[in-house]
Amino acid sequence: MTTQQLTGRTALVTGASRGFGRGIATALTEAGAAVVGLARDGTRLAEVRQQLGDSFTPVVADAADPVSAGRLIDQYDPEILVLNAGTSPLSRPLHQHTWQSFSRVWEVDVQQAFGWTREALLHPLRPGSVVVEMSSGAALFGSPLSGGYAGAKATIRFIAAYAAAESQRAGLGIRFVSVLPQLTHATELGAVAVAAYAAREGMSVEEFLATRGPALTPEQAGTSIAALIADPEQDQAAYSLTAAGLSPLT
Numbered sequence: 001m002t003t004q005q006l007t008g009r010t011a012l013v014t015g016a017s018r019g020f021g022r023g024i025a026t027a028l029t030e031a032g033a034a035v036v037g038l039a040r041d042g043t044r045l046a047e048v049r050q051q052l053g054d055s056f057t058p059v060v061a062d063a064a065d066p067v068s069a070g071r072l073i074d075q076y077d078p079e080i081l082v083l084n085a086g087t088s089p090l091s092r093p094l095h096q097h098t099w100q101s102f103s104r105v106w107e108v109d110v111q112q113a114f115g116w117t118r119e120a121l122l123h124p125l126r127p128g129s130v131v132v133e134m135s136s137g138a139a140l141f142g143s144p145l146s147g148g149y150a151g152a153k154a155t156i157r158f159i160a161a162y163a164a165a166e167s168q169r170a171g172l173g174i175r176f177v178s179v180l181p182q183l184t185h186a187t188e189l190g191a192v193a194v195a196a197y198a199a200r201e202g203m204s205v206e207e208f209l210a211t212r213g214p215a216l217t218p219e220q221a222g223t224s225i226a227a228l229i230a231d232p233e234q235d236q237a238a239y240s241l242t243a244a245g246l247s248p249l250t
């Protein structure tokens with residue numbers, strides 16, 4: 001991606017205070033976008049603001065709140081929406097979950113995807129806008145220590161595909177795409193999951209990581225997703241994301 005390719009465009013990134021979201025917000029500002037970054041922890045958001053400067057506007061809000069979705073889309077009128085915020089599931093086998101812990105990712109991640117996608121279609125975002133919805137490689141392979149996580153992330157992939165069809169039917173010109181990153185210990189959410197899967201295998205984290213390929217970093221996630229946003233030719237419905245970059249999923 002050439003630098004400043006997104007100059008003059010406003011992006012709204014949920015979960016921008018750390019992990020993938022911070023990497024995505026950084027890459028988007030480097031590409032010239034003005035980024036509105038959402039999270040619940042204002043202190044962590046203030047650190048991002050200090051790092052990125054005036055091109056980053058921190059907003060403390062719950063991404064699962066449908067009122068915030070409507071209000072913030074009306075207020076900022078973004079052309080780029082990255083629905084990245086995600087709750088960290090309790091790392092336990094199925095029978096050690098309660099319904100509340102099993103369904104937590106549905107209440108946060110799926111409710112976010114549903115609420116913001118709905119608002120993006122109703123507003124509607126301007127023609128040429130892009131909505132990126134963060135699913136997970138777990139949607140393809142399952143995640144037996146994460147309760148309802150894999151099914152929730154598969155549903156987010158469906159929501160993006162359904163929205164793409166509605167955009168096309170109504171001639172809205174909004175590109176909806178889901179991204180399915182591989183598990184990585186390089187974020188807070190991923191580190192908890194990696195520790196649980198390592199313990200399950202009777203391995204140390206280092207031994208577990210040695211069985212896997214290079215780890216995806218937030219910086220790589222940011223660069224790949226900013227390039228996906230900037231390039232309208234990358235028009236597949238879903239992409240897997242590893243340290244090697246994006247690959248279209250059929």
Ligand SMILES: NC(=O)c1ccc[n+]([C@@H]2O[C@H](COP(=O)([O-])OP(=O)(O)OC[C@H]3O[C@@H](n4cnc5c(N)ncnc54)[C@H](OP(=O)(O)O)[C@@H]3O)[C@@H](O)[C@H]2O)c1
Nearest residue numbers: 015017019020039040041063086136183184187188189190
């Ligand atoms: N790391 C992985 O291995 C991996 C793999 C596949 C998919 N993913 C997905 O990638 C996304 C980002 O994950 P990550 O690994 O970067 O996680 P992370 O480091 O734990 O960061 C999560 C971000 O989401 C925010 N967040 C959580 N709940 C929120 C809510 N209700 N409202 C607003 N913001 C909220 C957090 O800030 P606050 O807590 O301050 O709100 C934080 O900024 C998630 O959707 C995750 O499921 C991660």
